[in-house]
Amino acid sequence: MEPAGGDHRWRPHGSPTGSRPEQERMHKLIQCAVVGSALALVLGVRPAAAQVDFSGEWAPRFHEDQPERVPGPELGDYLGIPISEAARLRADNWEASIQTLPEWQCRPHSADYIWRGPSQLTIRKEEDPLTREIIAFHAEWLRSIDNTIYLDDRPHPSEDALHSWGGFATGKWEGDMLTVTVTHLKEGYVRRNGLPRSDRATVTEHWMRHGDFLTVVTIVNDPVYLTEPFIRSTDYELDLHQHVPPYPCEMVTEIERPRGTIPHHLPGTNTQVQEFSERYEIPFEATRGGAETSYPDYRKKLKQMPLPARTRPRIEAQ
Amino acid sequence: MSRQPSPIAHTAREHDKGFGCVGARVLRLLCASLLCASVVLPPVLSAQQSDIRVTKVRDHFFMLTGAGGNVAALVFPQGITLVDSGRLEMSDKLLATLRTLSPLPIRYIINTSADPDHTGGNEKLGATGGQITGGNVAGQVADAGEGAEIIAHESVLDRMTAPSVKPPLPIRMTPGTTYHVEHLKLSTVYHGDGIELFSAPAAHTDGDTIVYFRKNDVLVAGDLFSTTSYPVIDVERGGGVNGEIDALNHILDIAFPDFRLEGGTLIVPGHGRLCDSADVAYYRDMVTIIRDRVQDQIKKGMTLDQVKASKPTKEYDGLYAGNGSAYTADMFVEAVYKSLSKNKAASPVRAPALAPKAAPAGKK
Numbered sequence: 187m188e189p190a191g192g193d194h195r196w197r198p199h200g201s202p203t204g205s206r207p208e209q210e211r212m213h214k215l216i217q218c219a220v221v222g223s224a225l226a227l228v229l230g231v232r233p234a235a236a237q238v239d240f241s242g243e244w245a246p247r248f249h250e251d252q253p254e255r256v257p258g259p260e261l262g263d264y265l266g267i268p269i270s271e272a273a274r275l276r277a278d279n280w281e282a283s284i285q286t287l288p289e290w291q292c293r294p295h296s297a298d299y300i301w302r303g304p305s306q307l308t309i310r311k312e313e314d315p316l317t318r319e320i321i322a323f324h325a326e327w328l329r330s331i332d333n334t335i336y337l338d339d340r341p342h343p344s345e346d347a348l349h350s351w352g353g354f355a356t357g358k359w360e361g362d363m364l365t366v367t368v369t370h371l372k373e374g375y376v377r378r379n380g381l382p383r384s385d386r387a388t389v390t391e392h393w394m395r396h397g398d399f400l401t402v403v404t405i406v407n408d409p410v411y412l413t414e415p416f417i418r419s420t421d422y423e424l425d426l427h428q429h430v431p432p433y434p435c436e437m438v439t440e441i442e443r444p445r446g447t448i449p450h451h452l453p454g455t456n457t458q459v460q461e462f463s464e465r466y467e468i469p470f471e472a473t474r475g476g477a478e479t480s481y482p483d484y485r486k487k488l489k490q491m492p493l494p495a496r497t498r499p500r501i502e503a504q
Numbered sequence: 505m506s507r508q509p510s511p512i513a514h515t516a517r518e519h520d521k522g523f524g525c526v527g528a529r530v531l532r533l534l535c536a537s538l539l540c541a542s543v544v545l546p547p548v549l550s551a552q553q554s555d556i557r558v559t560k561v562r563d564h565f566f567m568l569t570g571a572g573g574n575v576a577a578l579v580f581p582q583g584i585t586l587v588d589s590g591r592l593e594m595s596d597k598l599l600a601t602l603r604t605l606s607p608l609p610i611r612y613i614i615n616t617s618a619d620p621d622h623t624g625g626n627e628k629l630g631a632t633g634g635q636i637t638g639g640n641v642a643g644q645v646a647d648a649g650e651g652a653e654i655i656a657h658e659s660v661l662d663r664m665t666a667p668s669v670k671p672p673l674p675i676r677m678t679p680g681t682t683y684h685v686e687h688l689k690l691s692t693v694y695h696g697d698g699i700e701l702f703s704a705p706a707a708h709t710d711g712d713t714i715v716y717f718r719k720n721d722v723l724v725a726g727d728l729f730s731t732t733s734y735p736v737i738d739v740e741r742g743g744g745v746n747g748e749i750d751a752l753n754h755i756l757d758i759a760f761p762d763f764r765l766e767g768g769t770l771i772v773p774g775h776g777r778l779c780d781s782a783d784v785a786y787y788r789d790m791v792t793i794i795r796d797r798v799q800d801q802i803k804k805g806m807t808l809d810q811v812k813a814s815k816p817t818k819e820y821d822g823l824y825a826g827n828g829s830a831y832t833a834d835m836f837v838e839a840v841y842k843s844l845s846k847n848k849a850a851s852p853v854r855a856p857a858l859a860p861k862a863a864p865a866g867k868k
Contacts, residue, residue: 270822271818272818272819272820272821272822273819275818275819276819276820279793279819284789287785289756289765289781289782289785289788290765290785292761292764292765293764293765293782294764294765330764331763331764331766344557344559345777346557346559346567346569346777346778347559347777347778348767348770348777348778348779348780349777349779349783350766350767351764351765351766372766372782372783373786384822384823385731385783385823386823409822410822410823411822435764445753446749446750446753446792448788448789448792448793448796450789450793450796452796452797452800453797453814453816
């Protein structure tokens with residue numbers, strides 16, 4: 187597809203050995219180009235023209251991973267995620283009650299997880315008031331923070347700068363696709379069952395709009411808790427009747443406990459991590475996740491594994 | 505609903521005039537200078553060339569990284585208030601960097617502990633400044649106007665002036681003003697902000713101070729908090745894991761997040777990047793969880809070697825070990841084990857003075 191506004195690159199119409207008037211014209215054009223380039227350098231680099239307008243109200247579509255996206259994932263379900271041994275250990279020792287601590291009650295989903303969250307999305311565009319160029323998109327979900335994606339070629343902050351739930355995100359156009367690079371993330375999670383994502387992680391997002399549908403691919407690289415990039419795609423549909431309301435969150439005392447208590451399981455004591463395997467009759471080894479379990483070939487190995495003894499009521503897959 | 509945006513997630517237009525790393529500005533200034541064919545480089549550039557990085561925390565508040573422990577600098581109309589002073593050998597570079605922020609004299613240096621990577625520059629930096637108090641009476645009160653005032657917990661002075669310190673440290677490297685209570689307020693006019701000092705007994709050592717700048721809403725944690733290593737718990741100098749956890753919870757008591765648990769009170773750690781309360785909460789959780797594990801193992805009668813072999817920090821090592829720090833996971837586990845085995849948090853705050861220990865090599 188032709189970029190919006192057409193291709194304005196200058197193309198010579200004559201051959202290099204054309205007529206004298208043509209050469210003079212070309213000479214003037216080159217002079218203009220040099221002066222123009224110099225002016226552009228002095229005045230600063232302008233943001234690239236926006237190719238596609240992503241602004242609007244977007245409703246999530248839950249045809250993928252519905253159990254994870256709405257009710258939340260099962261404890262101990264690490265299937266298909268390229269987690270490291272350290273991530274597995276943290277999740278095994280994670281106690282969901284930690285989220286009742288005042289420090290965590292109002293924690294929003296981070297930029298990499300929020301796409302797969304259960305919330306509706308609004309995307310606003312920020313324009314330069316003079317040139318009307320789009321200089322940023324702002325993506326905000328219910329219960330999230332404002333995720334700003336800068337489009338004006340600004341550099342990412344230094345390694346010493348503050349991290350946030352949305353991170354620091356910049357976007358580049360690749361044709362009609364917006365590729366977003368996110369750094370400076372606070373620690374988050376790849377699933378809501380304790381699988382962590384560290385603050386060293388970076389995320390690449392590809393935003394693609396096809397008419398009234400928005401598809402976003404997120405690629406998470408985490409040197410601490412992932413052994414391979416973790417890739418997911420998520421779909422939204424334009425919804426003209428949607429409005430994302432504010433969500434003021436207040437911290438309350440959910441559970442009275444002695445000061446300083448942090449809910450967690452001591453290593454090797456959490457039997458809940460086996461429930462997923464037993465309920466769905468999936469080999470326990472497979473539920474432990476890891477890069478191998480994210481590839482199709484793993485199904486062959488899966489068939490060779492013994493099934494767990496069913497000790498809990500079976501829950502049919504939805 | 506009106507709210508303040510995250511310090512690094514402003515609108516594109518706000519970001520240009522607000523918060524941002526000085527390095528980015530330096531880059532822009534450099535480009536502008538080159539385009540204008542100017543041979544005069546902006547003064548901030550020299551800071552970047554000296555291995556010391558400057559991060560703007562608030563309009564007049566800066567975090568300086570690379571001189572040892574992090575240094576916090578508040579520039580106010582009458583001078584500069586510093587928290588910590590880096591390593592001795594970095595004093596000249598640190599001073600040169602401070603001069604790019606303000607030509608005003610250094611008035612006060614508050615030490616968060618006695619560690620050499622936080623107090624090493626006391627003498628050299630302090631000598632370039634002067635306390636406001638001595639201004640008009642220096643002729644009558646000997647030495648009153650010479651040098652910045654150095655403030656710390658009394659245990660810091662005890663450690664630095666102990667007879668066992670050989671050779672003795674220069675007197676101007678040591679605190680001239682100390683406190684020994686839980687909490688001390690420093691006046692706004694003379695220090696540039698309403699500054700609160702909170703003693704954190706038996707934590708990293710027995711002389712740690714949390715420094716809170718009320719108006720700027722910035723808290724300087726010293727080595728109670730780091731984004732690059734486990735907390736250095738110096739049991740021999742009165743530190744203890746329970747005191748460490750208490751101190752982290754105290755920081756969380758003081759700090760207010762802005763919106764959805766981010767922003768608000770900004771926190772300068774002893775080492776590593778700029779933080780807010782959520783970062784401290786993650787760290788507090790980690791220290792508490794590891795403390796609980798080691799405590800459980802001690803109850804089961806496990807020896808220190810057995811505890812170390814069980815790798816109770818394993819899932820956190822990727823975050824807090826191996827970042828160039830010489831303070832290893834094993835050293836942290838050993839400190840936790842020893843402080844819990846003593847059946848008390850640590851030695852009393854005013855314990856007999858011992859020589860300051862050299863900071864682990866990795867604490868740079």
